[in-house]
Amino acid sequence: MGVACGVGAGAMWGMVFLAPKATPDASPALMAAGRYIAYGLIAAMLVAPRWRRLTALLTGEAWRALVLLSVLGNLLYYALLVVAVHWAGVSASALIVGMVPVVVALWGLREPGAAPLKRIAPALVLAVIAVVLIGHEASQGEAGGEGARPLWTSLMGLGCAVAALVSWSAYAVFNSRWLDRLPDVSAHDWSLLTGVVTGGLSLGLAVLVLFDPPQWAIGDWGLFVGVSAAVAFGASIVGNAFWNRASRLLPMTLMGQMIVFETLFALAYGFLLARRGPSLLEGLAVVLMVASVLLSVRAHGPELEAER
Incomplete structure (x- = not known):
C-alpha cells in the first residue's frame, strides 16, 4: 500500500x-502564485468541517512546522528551481535536483525501519546512473540552443539547484517526522x-505579481485559472495526500525511491505530449x-526483518 501511494x-x-505548456505566456512567479493560492483555497474548503477539531490538536510548534514545510517543499523549492533553470540550464538543474531520491534515502539511514546502506546501495x-543518462540526453537537446553564460551566472545557478535539492530533501524528511509525531492527524x-x-x-507573492500583471484577454485568464485549479487539486491536494500516506507506511530509505515515480510520470506525459517514444x-x-x-523494495523485505 505504501508503494502504491508513492x-x-x-x-x-x-x-x-x-x-507551463498549457499557459506558456505565464511567468514562473505567476504560475507559482496561481497554483499555491488555489491550493490554499481548495484546502481551506475541504478542511473547514474539521477545522476546530484539527487545530485543537496542533501546538504552536506544529504551526511553525507547517510554515517551515510550506516554505521548504513549495515556495522556496520552486523559486530556487526556477532560478537554477534560468541561470544554469535545464539539464544541469535536472541532474542535480534529480538526486533527491538518493539524498533522502541517505538522510533516512538512521530513521526507524531503515535498511542498512549496504542493502540499498x-x-x-x-x-x-538513470539521472545522469537523463541529464546527458537533455544536454544534447540544449546544445546550441542557449548562448554561453558568464561563469558566475552558471555557478550561481548550480548553487540554486543544490539549494533546491537540499530544500526538498529536508521537506521530505521533516514532513515524515511530523506525521509520526501527530498520529491523531490524518x-x-x-x-x-x-x-x-x-x-x-503565497498571497505575498501574488501582490508582487500584480505590480506587473500580464495583458491577457478574459479567455486567457480563464484558462490560467482553470490550469492553476487543476494543478492545485491534482498535484497538491491529491498528490500530497498520497505522499503523506506513503510517508506513514514506508521507512525513509524507501520513501526516497518513491520520488522516482514523479520523474517517470513526467517523462511519460512528456512523450505523450510530444507524440513520440x-x-x-x-x-x-x-x-x-x-x-x-x-x-529498494526488496532491500526492505522479509530478509531485512530476519536480519533484525
Whole structure:
C-alpha cells in the first residue's frame, strides 16, 4: 500500500510539468502564485468541517512546522528551481535536483525501519546512473540552443539547484517526522493544513505579481485559472495526500525511491505530449529507475526483518 501511494503521488506530481505548456505566456512567479493560492483555497474548503477539531490538536510548534514545510517543499523549492533553470540550464538543474531520491534515502539511514546502506546501495547507484543518462540526453537537446553564460551566472545557478535539492530533501524528511509525531492527524488533513498555510504565504507573492500583471484577454485568464485549479487539486491536494500516506507506511530509505515515480510520470506525459517514444538513453534510464525502486523494495523485505 505504501508503494502504491508513492506511485499515486508521482502520477499526480508529474502533471505539474504539463502546466507551463498549457499557459506558456505565464511567468514562473505567476504560475507559482496561481497554483499555491488555489491550493490554499481548495484546502481551506475541504478542511473547514474539521477545522476546530484539527487545530485543537496542533501546538504552536506544529504551526511553525507547517510554515517551515510550506516554505521548504513549495515556495522556496520552486523559486530556487526556477532560478537554477534560468541561470544554469535545464539539464544541469535536472541532474542535480534529480538526486533527491538518493539524498533522502541517505538522510533516512538512521530513521526507524531503515535498511542498512549496504542493502540499498545497488538501488541508489542505479538511480544515479538513470539521472545522469537523463541529464546527458537533455544536454544534447540544449546544445546550441542557449548562448554561453558568464561563469558566475552558471555557478550561481548550480548553487540554486543544490539549494533546491537540499530544500526538498529536508521537506521530505521533516514532513515524515511530523506525521509520526501527530498520529491523531490524518495524512490527508496534514496535507490540507499545509495547503492552507502555503496559500496564505503565497498571497505575498501574488501582490508582487500584480505590480506587473500580464495583458491577457478574459479567455486567457480563464484558462490560467482553470490550469492553476487543476494543478492545485491534482498535484497538491491529491498528490500530497498520497505522499503523506506513503510517508506513514514506508521507512525513509524507501520513501526516497518513491520520488522516482514523479520523474517517470513526467517523462511519460512528456512523450505523450510530444507524440513520440523515448530515445535509447531515455528508455534505458526508465528501466534503471524502475529497477532501482524494485531493488529498494526488496532491500526492505522479509530478509531485512530476519536480519533484525
